[in-house]
Amino acid sequence: MIRDLPSLVLPGATLDILKASCATCSMHQLCLPMGLGNEDMDRLDQIIGRRRKVARGQPLFRTGDGFQNLYAIRLGHFKTSQVNRDGAEQITGFQMAGELLGMDAISTDLHHCTAVALEDSEVCEIPFATLQQLLAEMPTLLRHFHRMMSQEITREQSVMLLLGNMAAQRRLAAFLVNLSSRYEARGYAPNAFQLRMSREEIGNYLGLTIESISRLLSKFKKEGLIRVSNRDITLLEPHTLKAITSGADPHAVK
Amino acid sequence: MIRDLPSLVLPGATLDILKASCATCSMHQLCLPMGLGNEDMDRLDQIIGRRRKVARGQPLFRTGDGFQNLYAIRLGHFKTSQVNRDGAEQITGFQMAGELLGMDAISTDLHHCTAVALEDSEVCEIPFATLQQLLAEMPTLLRHFHRMMSQEITREQSVMLLLGNMAAQRRLAAFLVNLSSRYEARGYAPNAFQLRMSREEIGNYLGLTIESISRLLSKFKKEGLIRVSNRDITLLEPHTLKAITSGADPHAVK
């Protein structure tokens, strides 16, 4: 009845995209595997604007900025966050190479969140006006673009799921499992990677405090589920972590 | 610096759409105010499929169903929810007349959530395949469709904001204020309306228990902020409620 939703696992989109690369970008989501011919690909390349480097800690765009471009991350990691009226930041997502930033700005022509590089990064600017023209001419591209927006919606729903009814350790497990699957989809080792974000940022994203994150990581470590050293993480028992994500008691399993 | 984001207030999209009506639907979001000529409108009308009635408690679609149509709500209210692997429901949104359902299914051609009518309702089926063809021919419609998807993304981000860092009474205040603004946008009284969902559903949506919802409603009532009788709600001090939404202490204000 309940399918093995990719959406249960956190965000970031589980796209198997990125399989094709384009001249300018070497990889970005719009270079989908789904039947873009070479000719189409070339035309797409043309609209991919210049590359842009963003240094660690620098914003790619801010809440309230006018909307000109979408951005395909070529290299590096970003976080997107909103700021509450009382000044509290809420991180709404972490994005990595191959993911697309800025889709929330389409509705009002203003960015609704701020995107900041977590490390020195590089993006491709995609002028939205140009993209639109192209979409009208290329049905396959249009369809793909819609899939990507829809996927973003699904991703966010799964975060709502997490924030709405998961206990702290489930949230963290889901977070780790999600990162793992995204790295795997990109061809990296799924069970050993570097966290690009601070404990504080993880906590913010998961609706927990920095201390809770720290304690939970220690707990997982003590239980032999992971190895942690600073920001280096190794998932020793990804299967158990997935079980925790699904609500299983860590001790009941195993 | 921080704009008065509609997104801070919960979901549901604050669109001022619905201003135009179309023959089949009397109203739906695709009949945007933004410059659809009569001719375009007629063509749009043609693809709006048949109306469909959905009785209270009945699903419009379920998680895992194949994706055929988008649905514009013509009359009534719906909730969308996902089910966790351990069987717990998480409500991801409440939708009312003039809002669009099903956009999360575009990515995989499968519905990722279940939509259930909260009361006897009526929707317009919009066959997505047909819509797609039309989008390719009508740039204004395409642009509008993108806005709507983007708006859904923004809406969900604001729910994440709420679930991630708001205390219980802020969540409830935000929920009430959001409903209020959506009714207002539809031409209904903004400060007196009927809740279409149970306390349990509200609690589920806001990540709280039914008891918490009940207590908070009682508290707001005691403080003179609202009048409650069963599902009839009157916002007596919408301004104060908005202040609570933004993090102000209810007693500090006024």
Next chain:
DNA sequence: CGTGAATTTGACTGACATCAACTCAGGTGG
């Protein structure tokens, strides 16, 4: 009216936050 469901209210508990002290890594300058 009567019966079951929904809601309210109260007492208690627990998970996570808060506050505070401490450790550690990495960088800087002498």
Next chain:
DNA sequence: CCACCTGAGTTGATGTCAGTCAAATTCACG
């Protein structure tokens, strides 16, 4: 090369908000 400094992270003690459990009340509907 080492002493120092700073910010990130860890760990512990304590507090509190919202959850849990339970009972009372009201509501919906036959």
